[in-house]
Amino acid sequence: MATKPYVRLVKTSELDRLAVVQRRAFLRDPEFNYFGSVKTPLSQEVDGAEKRHLEVFFKFLNKACLKCGARITVAVAPTEAGEVICASTTWLPPRNRISLGRTWVLLRSGLFQTLKAWGLNGLLRVGIEYGDVSEKALKEAFAAKGIKESPNTSWYLQLACTDPDMQGQGYMSLLCREAFEFAPSSTFTLEATTVHSRERYAHFGFELFKELRLGKGKVNKDGLPAKGPDAEGVLVYSMVKVSTF
Ligand SMILES: CC(C)(COP(=O)(O)OP(=O)(O)OC[C@H]1O[C@@H](n2cnc3c(N)ncnc32)[C@H](O)[C@@H]1OP(=O)(O)O)[C@@H](O)C(=O)NCCC(=O)NCCS
Numbered sequence: 198m199a200t201k202p203y204v205r206l207v208k209t210s211e212l213d214r215l216a217v218v219q220r221r222a223f224l225r226d227p228e229f230n231y232f233g234s235v236k237t238p239l240s241q242e243v244d245g246a247e248k249r250h251l252e253v254f255f256k257f258l259n260k261a262c263l264k265c266g267a268r269i270t271v272a273v274a275p276t277e278a279g280e281v282i283c284a285s286t287t288w289l290p291p292r293n294r295i296s297l298g299r300t301w302v303l304l305r306s307g308l309f310q311t312l313k314a315w316g317l318n319g320l321l322r323v324g325i326e327y328g329d330v331s332e333k334a335l336k337e338a339f340a341a342k343g344i345k346e347s348p349n350t351s352w353y354l355q356l357a358c359t360d361p362d363m364q365g366q367g368y369m370s371l372l373c374r375e376a377f378e379f380a381p382s383s384t385f386t387l388e389a390t391t392v393h394s395r396e397r398y399a400h401f402g403f404e405l406f407k408e409l410r411l412g413k414g415k416v417n418k419d420g421l422p423a424k425g426p427d428a429e430g431v432l433v434y435s436m437v438k439v440s441t442f
Pocket residue numbers: 222223226284355356357358359360363364365366367368369370371388389390391393394396397400
């Protein structure tokens with residue numbers, strides 16, 4: 198039996214527990230504030246509808262990603278009471294992407310619950326607006342680097358997080374290094390949603406290609422409703438780690 202934290206694939210029986218870790222990690226993330234039309238900053242201590250909606254979305258995303266062939270890995274720490282999920286990464290393998298076009302998969306994964314939680318606005322923001330800017334930037338990045346293949350041939354990091362109480366302890370390093378070993382000589386792509394994560398991804402060898410802006414004219418830099426010059430939108434960072442082989 199393991200005595201140290203280690204990386205393994207998530208079990209389907211753990212998806213709800215995983216959604217709690219993800220909700221905790223992204224509770225104040227500007228991009229998710231924007232997707233969820235959050236009005237005021239959420240707090241770990243106070244319960245509320247917007248907080249529950251975020252968890253509904255992650256449950257949906259986890260199921261949909263698994264059905265689309267994602268490799269969801271978790272870093273777990275063994276304790277006397279069982280294994281604790283400390284961090285997770287959701288990698289979409291080459292030619293496996295999640296999109297609104299995969300309607301049947303999305304319906305079976307809880308699309309309606311997310312629609313009820315976030316409304317059509319939320320779904321359009323995450324499914325169309327975000328999907329479009331992400332895809333366009335990665336195409337530009339590949340062209341700029343002279344890579345002939347489509348970005349769809351890369352391993353795409355759909356989601357990554359560490360529980361806030363366990364950040365800075367090397368869990369994301371464990372997960373990323375495992376992924377790089379699992380798919381050596383591959384190209385990896387992602388969008389970082391904060392400067393904090395962007396710096397850590399840069400440390401793993403990801404290059405910043407472009408800054409993308411979502412929700413301009415609607416939200417401020419924290420993803421909360423704003424008007425006028427404050428409504429600058431949230432920044433997202435398109436990053437690529439090119440195969441060195
Ligand atoms: C971003 C996040 C995933 C990082 O997870 P973490 O478990 O705290 O990260 P780690 O402790 O494994 O640190 C990762 C690496 O960054 C390095 N690092 C620490 N501070 C750094 C800095 N300022 N600049 C660059 N690298 C830094 C660490 O040393 C470590 O590398 P090492 O193993 O070579 O020493 C976590 O902060 C998080 O969940 N944030 C909220 C959700 C989020 O933003 N997710 C990513 C967006 S998709």
